[in-house]
Amino acid sequence: MKKPMHERIRSDFEARILAGELAPGDRLPIEQELMQHYGCARMTVNKALSALVAAGLIDRRKKAGTFVARPRVHSMVLDVPDIAAQVRERGQVYTYMPIVRSLRRPDAARIEETTLAGNGALLQVDGLHLADAVPLALEHRLVSTNAVPEIADADLRDVPPGSWLLQHVPWTEAENRISAVAASEEEARLLAIPTGAACLCVERRTWRGREGITNVRQVFRGDSYFLLAHFGSTTPSGGAAVPPA
Amino acid sequence: MKKPMHERIRSDFEARILAGELAPGDRLPIEQELMQHYGCARMTVNKALSALVAAGLIDRRKKAGTFVARPRVHSMVLDVPDIAAQVRERGQVYTYMPIVRSLRRPDAARIEETTLAGNGALLQVDGLHLADAVPLALEHRLVSTNAVPEIADADLRDVPPGSWLLQHVPWTEAENRISAVAASEEEARLLAIPTGAACLCVERRTWRGREGITNVRQVFRGDSYFLLAHFGSTTPSGGAAVPPA
DNA sequence: TGGCAAATAATGTATAGACAAATATTCGAT
DNA sequence: ATCGAATATTTGTCTATACATTATTTGCCA
Numbered sequence: 001m002k003k004p005m006h007e008r009i010r011s012d013f014e015a016r017i018l019a020g021e022l023a024p025g026d027r028l029p030i031e032q033e034l035m036q037h038y039g040c041a042r043m044t045v046n047k048a049l050s051a052l053v054a055a056g057l058i059d060r061r062k063k064a065g066t067f068v069a070r071p072r073v074h075s076m077v078l079d080v081p082d083i084a085a086q087v088r089e090r091g092q093v094y095t096y097m098p099i100v101r102s103l104r105r106p107d108a109a110r111i112e113e114t115t116l117a118g119n120g121a122l123l124q125v126d127g128l129h130l131a132d133a134v135p136l137a138l139e140h141r142l143v144s145t146n147a148v149p150e151i152a153d154a155d156l157r158d159v160p161p162g163s164w165l166l167q168h169v170p171w172t173e174a175e176n177r178i179s180a181v182a183a184s185e186e187e188a189r190l191l192a193i194p195t196g197a198a199c200l201c202v203e204r205r206t207w208r209g210r211e212g213i214t215n216v217r218q219v220f221r222g223d224s225y226f227l228l229a230h231f232g233s234t235t236p237s238g239g240a241a242v243p244p245a
Numbered sequence: 246m247k248k249p250m251h252e253r254i255r256s257d258f259e260a261r262i263l264a265g266e267l268a269p270g271d272r273l274p275i276e277q278e279l280m281q282h283y284g285c286a287r288m289t290v291n292k293a294l295s296a297l298v299a300a301g302l303i304d305r306r307k308k309a310g311t312f313v314a315r316p317r318v319h320s321m322v323l324d325v326p327d328i329a330a331q332v333r334e335r336g337q338v339y340t341y342m343p344i345v346r347s348l349r350r351p352d353a354a355r356i357e358e359t360t361l362a363g364n365g366a367l368l369q370v371d372g373l374h375l376a377d378a379v380p381l382a383l384e385h386r387l388v389s390t391n392a393v394p395e396i397a398d399a400d401l402r403d404v405p406p407g408s409w410l411l412q413h414v415p416w417t418e419a420e421n422r423i424s425a426v427a428a429s430e431e432e433a434r435l436l437a438i439p440t441g442a443a444c445l446c447v448e449r450r451t452w453r454g455r456e457g458i459t460n461v462r463q464v465f466r467g468d469s470y471f472l473l474a475h476f477g478s479t480t481p482s483g484g485a486a487v488p489p490a
Numbered sequence: 491t492g493g494c495a496a497a498t499a500a501t502g503t504a505t506a507g508a509c510a511a512a513t514a515t516t517c518g519a520t
Numbered sequence: 521a522t523c524g525a526a527t528a529t530t531t532g533t534c535t536a537t538a539c540a541t542t543a544t545t546t547g548c549c550a
Contacts, residue, residue, distance in 0.1 A: 004533060018417045020453070030500065041535045046502080054299055062501045063543040070412070076421060078323035078474045172263050176321060176474040180425040180445040180467035198443035198467070200425040209264040222425035222443070229323045229421040229474075249503060275530065286505045291532080307531045308513040 005040050009048035017057050017068055028058065028066040078176070078229040083129045083137060083218075084163055092131040096160040099190075100126035103145070103152060113142065116205075116212040120146035125161045128190055135191045136224055141216040148213060165206075165214060173207040178227065181219065191221050198222035250285050254293035262302055262313050273303065273311040323421070323474040328374050328382060328463075329408050337376040341405040344435075345371035348390070348397060358387065361450075361457040365391035370406045373435055380436045381469055386461040393458060410451075410459060418452040423472065426464065436466050443467035 003011070016022045029037070034045045049066060052058045060066045087094040102124050106113035113122060122142050129137040141161050143151050148169050156164060181201045188195040200220040206213045248256070261267045274282070279290045294311060297303045305311045332339040347369045351358035358367060367387050374382040386406055388396055393414055401409060426446045433440040445465040451458045 006533075018415055018453075020415050024412070024415075032500090041537095043536085044534060047533090049501090051299070054296070060501060061543070062541065063499050063545090065500065076323045076419060078321045172265070174321065174476045177471050178423060178445070178474065179471035180443040180465070182443040182467070196441065196443075198425040198427040198441075200423070200445075211265075220425070222427070226422050226424035229423065231419045251503075277530085286507095288506085289504060292503090294531090305531060306513075307511065308515090308529050310530070 005038065006044050006048040006051070009034065009038055009040075009045060010051050013048075013052060014055075014057060022068050024068050024070040026068045028068070030065060076229040076231040078227065082163065082166070084160055087129070087131045087136070090131070093133070095130040095133065096158065097128040097130060098125070098157055099128060100124060101156065112215060116142060116144050116215055118144065118146045118211075120144060123151055125156060127160060129160065131224075134224075135221065137218050137220045138187055138190050139216060139218045141214060143214045144212055147208065147211050162216065169208070169213055171206045171208050171213055173209075175205050177203040179203075180222070183219070187219055191219070193221055193223075200225055200227070202227075250283065251289050251292040251296075254279065254283055254285075254290060255296050258293075258297060259300075259302060267313045269313050269315040271313045273313070275310060321474040321476040323472065326472075327408060327411060329405055332374070332376045332381070335376070338378070340375040340378065341403060342373040342375060343370070343402055344373060345369060346401065357460060361387060361389050361460055363389065363391045363456070365389060368396055370401060372405060374405065376469075379469075380466065382463050382465040383432055383435050384461060384463045386459060388459045389457055392453060392456050406459075407461065414453070414458060416451045416453050416458055418454075420450050422448040424448075425467070428464070432464055436464070438466055438468075445470055445472070447472075 013022070013028065022028070028034075028049075031042050031045045031049070035042050038045065049058065049060065053060060057069055058066055059069045084094045084096070103121055104124060106117040106122050108114060116122065123145055125139075125141045125143065127139050128135055129139060139160070139162070143161065143165070145152060148165070150168060151161075151164070154164055154168075179201045181199050182196045183191060183193055183199050185195050187199070188197060191199070193199075199222045202218045202220070203216070204218075205215050258267070258273065267273070273279075273294075276287050276290045276294070280287050283290070294303065294305065298305060302314055303311055304314045329339045329341070348366055349369060351362040351367050353359060361367065368390055370384075370386045370388065372384050372386075373380055374384060384405070384407070388406065388410070390397055393410070395413065396406075396409070399409055399413075424446050426444050427441045428436060428438055428444050430440050432444070433442060436444070438444075444467045447463045447465070448461070449463075450460050
């Protein structure tokens with residue numbers, strides 16, 4: 001319980017804001033009052049309030065004062081799946097089935113391919129993720145050989161390329177686009193579902209600094225998979241896979 | 246150009262880390278060296294590095310030093326949208342069309358309803374979100390009147406209940422379940438899509454402390470909507486809606 | 491009254507110094 | 521050589537003070 005002073009001030013106000021005791025728009029005491037109330041220096045108060053600004057809980061304006069911010073976006077933590085690990089965690093047998101592996105030039109008609117490849121080549125790796133021998137997700141991946149030249153020699157027959165990349169290439173930035181799509185005829189055949197069935201589609205792009213590393217599109221059977229995102233103190237299990245019916 | 250010193254130090258290292266010049270695990274100079282290099286006081290260096298710690302870009306250990314953090318693989322930030330704000334941000338006209346509003350006892354057969362309501366009543370609010378008069382999402386919401394007694398008197402004819410709740414009730418914990426579903430016959434009719442079409446489904450539960458506030462299920466037209474999740478420093482726009490074709 | 495300029499109140503940044511806390515390293519005793 | 525204690529290094533916190541910045545308010549003047 002011997003938290004530092006600035007942390008105590010910070011969490012005090014965090015708690016009061018989250019509890020609704022301080023409503024959006026309410027004004028907080030000025031730093032002078034707070035340093036008297038807590039019996040500390042102004043720099044200490046300032047550090048606490050700066051942290052709340054960084055967290056988006058309050059706004060501060062010179063001469064005007066400090067105010068509780070209006071909540072805008074709900075930023076939540078999304079647990080991005082490592083499919084293999086997740087399936088095994090459920091006690092199922094995970095299998096990866098390679099479909100396509102080809103080293104090629106980017107298709108000039110596709111902007112995202114030329115953007116990713118730069119002046120180099122692309123490795124395309126398609127495959128199927130299975131849980132207990134039942135298709136779970138179809139993966140289509142492009143890797144920039146500029147960013148990851150080693151991958152041309154890697155053995156990707158048993159290891160899914162996502163796991164291989166995680167081991168070998170650190171990334172600094174990533175973006176996921178999550179949508180619902182109807183299974184195309186080919187996707188449906190590979191996933192053993194009817195054409196047009198609802199599937200969860202995750203498209204992820206990964207960078208190191210400005211340089212693109214890999215783009216991947218994963219199509220999950222809609223009846224077998226969902227993603228979990230949460231916000232708060234309790235940290236439940238990560239993303240979750242539901243066994244195919 | 247006249248950025249404050251601590252901000253200059255912070256962004257310097259942010260840039261070098263994101264560019265890959267400083268790789269995960271690399272050690273940064275100690276504060277003494279940095280204050281000499283930048284010609285400033287140690288508190289200023291410390292403030293800059295503290296900000297990078299808060300951003301998750303570096304780790305610091307006493308006596309050991311400061312190191313570039315390994316990117317957390319599993320968790321990304323998901324920006325959960327306020328639908329109305331998002332649609333307006335795209336320059337479209339947002340409309341909310343109420344469908345059902347009923348104050349009732351929880352259905353004893355549904356565990357999630359009794360759990361949410363406690364010993365109080367439930368307000369059920371169903372409605373349709375439209376962008377430029379085209380259906381975008383169908384929303385089914387339950388609100389605990391124990392947690393939010395004021396909502397019984399609120400005028401929810403024009404304001405979607407999600408926006409109203411955002412303004413009036415802060416929450417401390419939330420969980421999202423994201424999946425792909427096929428539109429039921431009724432959903433398809435309201436969304437003006439074929440029965441069975443792929444839709445993105447977001448089911449969110451929200452708490453303040455231990456007390457449940459609201460459960461909501463939003464079904465988005467799959468051809469019109471996706472979610473964005475992000476990891477990294479550059480913070481682009483939040484979740485995004487695509488105009489219906 | 492209206493508009494512009496000065497005063498003022500609040501936050502923002504920075505300093506030098508001090509001590510606390512944690513942990514890697516060194517050194518000593520077994 | 522091994523374990524444990526002492527030491528040194530590095531970050532963490534806090535203070536008291538100073539001046540800069542900015543937006544609000546006041547007040548003067550037309």
